[in-house]
Amino acid sequence: MxxxxxxxxxxxxxxxxxxxxxxxxxxxxxxxxxxxxxxxxxxxxxxxxxxxxxxxxxxxxxHDPVDKRLPPGSMGWPYIGETLKHYTENPNSFFSIRQKRYGDIFKTHILGCPCVIISSPEAARIVLVTRAHLFKPTYPPSKEKMIGPEALFFQQGAHHARLKKLVQASLLPSAIRESVSEIEQIVLKLLPTWENSTVTTLQEMKRYAFDVAMISAFGDGWCLEMEGIKNLYQCLEKGYNSMPLDLPGTPFRKAMKARKLLNETLRRLIEKRRESRKQGGGLLGALLGAKDHKLSHLSDSEIADNIIGVIFAAHDTTASVLTWVLKYLHDNGELLEAVMKEQEGIQRRIVEGNRELTWDDTRHMPLTSRVIQETLRTASILSFTFREAVEDVEFEGYIIPKGWKVLPLFRSIHHCADFFPQPEKFDPSRFEVPPRPNTYMPFGIGVHSCPGSELAKLEMLVLLHHLTTTYRWKVVGDEDGIQYGPFPVPKRGLPLKVTPRNKKAI
Structure with missing residues (x-):
């Protein structure tokens, strides 16, 4: 044997x-x-x-752990668990059915991991903030291998704090405000390719979000290594949410091969930067130029894992959110007209000043910003975040065994009528007043909240400014609905017919 x-x-x-x-x-x-x-x-x-x-x-x-008072719930099929149901059903239905059956805390099994789902603001705060030391950040093993175990996502304690400070240095408003012009140039090259044609919104938004992520990761400029990185990453992302079957021909095996090649490509790029003694911009420049003596010798693998982590965090989710923004604006004509008027006012000031879009301009888009906020709530692209119990934890009368994943369920909180009346209605005006604490968490909360949230908002605002002032769009076909895999997006990636606006001189 x-x-x-x-x-x-x-x-x-x-x-x-x-x-x-x-x-x-x-x-x-x-x-x-x-x-x-x-x-x-x-x-x-x-x-x-x-x-x-x-x-x-x-x-x-x-075999359940001996003497464990586990939460109620179903573990689904052996090994597969409830993964297929989770990624093929409407996530609102998947989670709400189990909540009604088992309550606000229940167990399941997805992506090869036994999990406990929690779905109240108070419980989420306990896991993510007040008792965060008992729940380390984690992902399913397949994702962790693809991103890299030394990425910021998987660190804790003092090392996490120092590394996050370093990563954030390239993502804070003070740093990204200088990127507005570069992001705008990406938009101005992208949008004309949509003119008078039918585009798949999700795919186009992925192109856009990836190019912005590359600027964030490597700074201005393009090189042959970056083209290779782009191609390899596209192979890698196909395996992110696959079952972790390391067998010939499986998406997981192909993705792991791409990950190995991607690591080698990044090492070459890192070596060139080190040899030239020009650290460059973006996250790579920040990691190479670390001043903290405790982080002054980051290994190439640590740098590579964090570069891939930033691209991962900035790519699919942002593209999915932007796809939903265009869907919601398309379906709410009066709201779209109001957003266009707001953006036309900014455009007039830009023309009068004979200048380009600036960071300050993006700070004066209140309605457009609320549209993004409401999209993040309604679509809830990230249904939950992953944590792992570092020891047996007693939680609301149950025991969460050491090693089990714990998933604070943002989606259910965002769709709770107690916090957001008429939760299925798309209503940006609800954000004219701040939401109750711990009820709105599109970027997480606590020390492990997303460090790139400001960059994500910026790239959405820049694209929406030029799209709404220059173009009109219409959904092609009458098929409505949602597809999953893994993030919920409109059916067929939202095919749109994009045409130039017939507008008066601004």
């Missing part, structure tokens, strides 16, 4: 070895006939061994 395990792929071997060793009683039942098993024909022997392994996996699956 052990020789067969050693011949399995590394990931499978590592998973099965502790499983077999932990089920000593079961293993003893297999040890007696082990010699006779070897006399069986090879196909039959493999069938027996495979059936035995499946049995052990099932026994492991059915």
């Amino acid at each position: 052990h020789s067969i395990i050693h011949n399995l792929p590394a990931r499978v071997s590592l998973c099965l070895t502790p499983l077999l060793l932990s089920n000593t009683a079961t293993m003893q039942s297999f040890s007696a006939p082990s010699v006779s098993l070897l006399l069986l024909p090879l196909p039959l022997l493999l069938l027996v061994l495979f059936s035995s392994l499946l049995l052990l996996l099932f026994l492991q699956w059915r």
Whole structure:
């Protein structure tokens, strides 16, 4: 048995070895006939061994931790859990059905991980703020491997605080205000390619968000390595939310190969910057020029993991939010007209001053900003965030076992009528007054909140300024609905017909 395990792929071997060793009683039942098993024909022997392994996996699956008062809920199918349901059903329905059945805290199993879902503002604050030391930031193993274990997401304590300060240095308003012109140039090159044609909004927004992420990560300028990084990242992202099956031909295996090549490409770029002694801009420049003596020797792998982490955080989510913004504005004509008037007023000042869009201009877009806020609430692109219990934790009368994932459910909080009356209605005016504390968390809360939130808002405002003052758009086809995989977006990525506006001189 052990020789067969050693011949399995590394990931499978590592998973099965502790499983077999932990089920000593079961293993003893297999040890007696082990010699006779070897006399069986090879196909039959493999069938027996495979059936035995499946049995052990099932026994492991059915085995709850001893004396644990686990929250109620369903763990779904062995290994797969409820992953397929989660990524194919409307997330509002997926979570609300379980909330009604089990309450505000329940267990499930997604992406290969046993999880506890919590869905009240008070519980979210406990996990993310007041008792955050008991719940370390984490992702499912597949995502963690692809991003890199040394990325900011996965750090805690003093090291996390120092590293976050360094990462934030390139993402604070004082730093990104100088990026407005560069972001605007990306928009001015992108939008004309949409003219008088049908575009898939999600794909176009991914192009845009990726180019902005590259500026954020590497600063101004383009090089051959960056083109390679872009191509490899596109391969990598296809495996982010796949089942972690390290087998030939699977999205996970392909993504891990791309991740290895991406790491090598980043190392070459880092080495060139080090040799030239020109740190450059963006996050890479900040990481190479670390002044904190405790972070002055960041390894190439630490730098690479954090670069990939920033691209990951700035790409899919921002693209999905922008896709929904265009959908909501399209469906609410009066609101779109009001946003256009706000942006035309800014455009007049720009023309009169014979200048480009500035950071200060983006600070005077209150209605457009509320549209973005309401989109973040209504669409709730990130349904939850991942944490992991660092020890057995007693929580609201239940025990969350060490190693289990804990998922504060932002989506349910954002769609709770107690906090947001008529939650399904798209109503930016609700943000004319600040929401109640801990009820609006599109970028998380606490020390692990998203450091790039201001950059995300900026790139949305810059694109919306030029889009609304120059173009009109109409959804192609009458198919309404939502697709999932992994983030909820309008069906078919929202195909739009984009045409220039017939407008009077501003």
